[in-house]
Amino acid sequence: MHIEVVPTAPDEQGILANLLELYAHDFSEFHEIELGVDGRFGYKNLALYWHEPRRHPFLIKVDGKLAGFVLVKRGSELSNNEIVWDMAEFFVVRGYRRRGVGTFVAHEVWKHLPGQWEVRVMESNDLARRFWEGTISAFTGEAIQARSVENGGKPWRVFEFESKLVP
Numbered sequence: 001m002h003i004e005v006v007p008t009a010p011d012e013q014g015i016l017a018n019l020l021e022l023y024a025h026d027f028s029e030f031h032e033i034e035l036g037v038d039g040r041f042g043y044k045n046l047a048l049y050w051h052e053p054r055r056h057p058f059l060i061k062v063d064g065k066l067a068g069f070v071l072v073k074r075g076s077e078l079s080n081n082e083i084v085w086d087m088a089e090f091f092v093v094r095g096y097r098r099r100g101v102g103t104f105v106a107h108e109v110w111k112h113l114p115g116q117w118e119v120r121v122m123e124s125n126d127l128a129r130r131f132w133e134g135t136i137s138a139f140t141g142e143a144i145q146a147r148s149v150e151n152g153g154k155p156w157r158v159f160e161f162e163s164k165l166v167p
Contacts, residue, residue, distance in 0.1 A: 001062055003101055005070065005108045008057035010050045016057060017046060019069050023091040056113070060092065060105050067101060068092040070109055076118050078149055078158060085163075087119045103135045110139055110163040117163055121146070123155035132159055139163070 008016055020043045024033055049057040054074035060067045071089040075082050087109075092102045110117065119136065121129045129146065136144045136159050146157035 001099070001101075002064075003067075003104050003108075004061040005105050005112070006059045006061060008049070008059050008069070012059065013046065013050065015059065015066070016049075016069055017043065019059075019066070019091060019093075020046065020089075022093065023069075023089065026091070026094075055088075058109065060096075060101065062096055062101060066093070067096040068105070070105060072109060072113060077120060078118065078151055078156075081116070081118075084116045084118050084160075085113050087117065102131060103138065106135050107139050114163045114165040117159075117161055119159040120151075121157045121159075123148070123157055129157050136161055 024043070049055040049071060052073075056072040058070040058072070060069060068091045069089070070087070070091075073086050073088050074084070076084045076086055077088075087106075090102070090106070092105070119132050121132055123129075133144060133146065140161050144159055144161060146159045149156050149158050
């Protein structure tokens with residue numbers, strides 16, 4: 001299996017928007033997201049990923065086929081720390097889950113963007129919490145514990161760690 005994490009070009013915004021619909025559908029199980037009148041969930045900040053240098057969109061490909069996406073941005077959603085990397089959105093299509101794709105992709109992104117990181121997970125999303133706990137621990141080589149926070153009236157878990165520059 002050949003896995004790639006590819007920076008998303010501006011002319012691929014429509015592809016990413018389509019994948020975001022699948023992501024939002026999955027995420028609606030844990031978070032109150034309403035369909036718009038057009039039958040789409042939408043993602044209001046998507047265009048910013050090609051206009052703000054602190055945002056980085058990536059497509060995930062497995063054997064040349066679309067398998068998901070990653071949206072990364074500078075600046076914490078929780079602590080107002082402007083230099084931390086935030087895993088804003090992370091999605092692997094169901095057919096590629098539990099095959100090591102997500103872990104490989106996360107590790108590649110962290111190697112590509114060294115520094116302090118935050119990964120947020122809704123408290124109710126137990127599968128995602130376990131995925132991030134294992135993936136981050138494998139990356140850092142140490143056990144990691146998430147701290148509990150409340151944001152927008154909802155309980156979240158936040159993982160904080162450092163990705164060091166690899167020579």
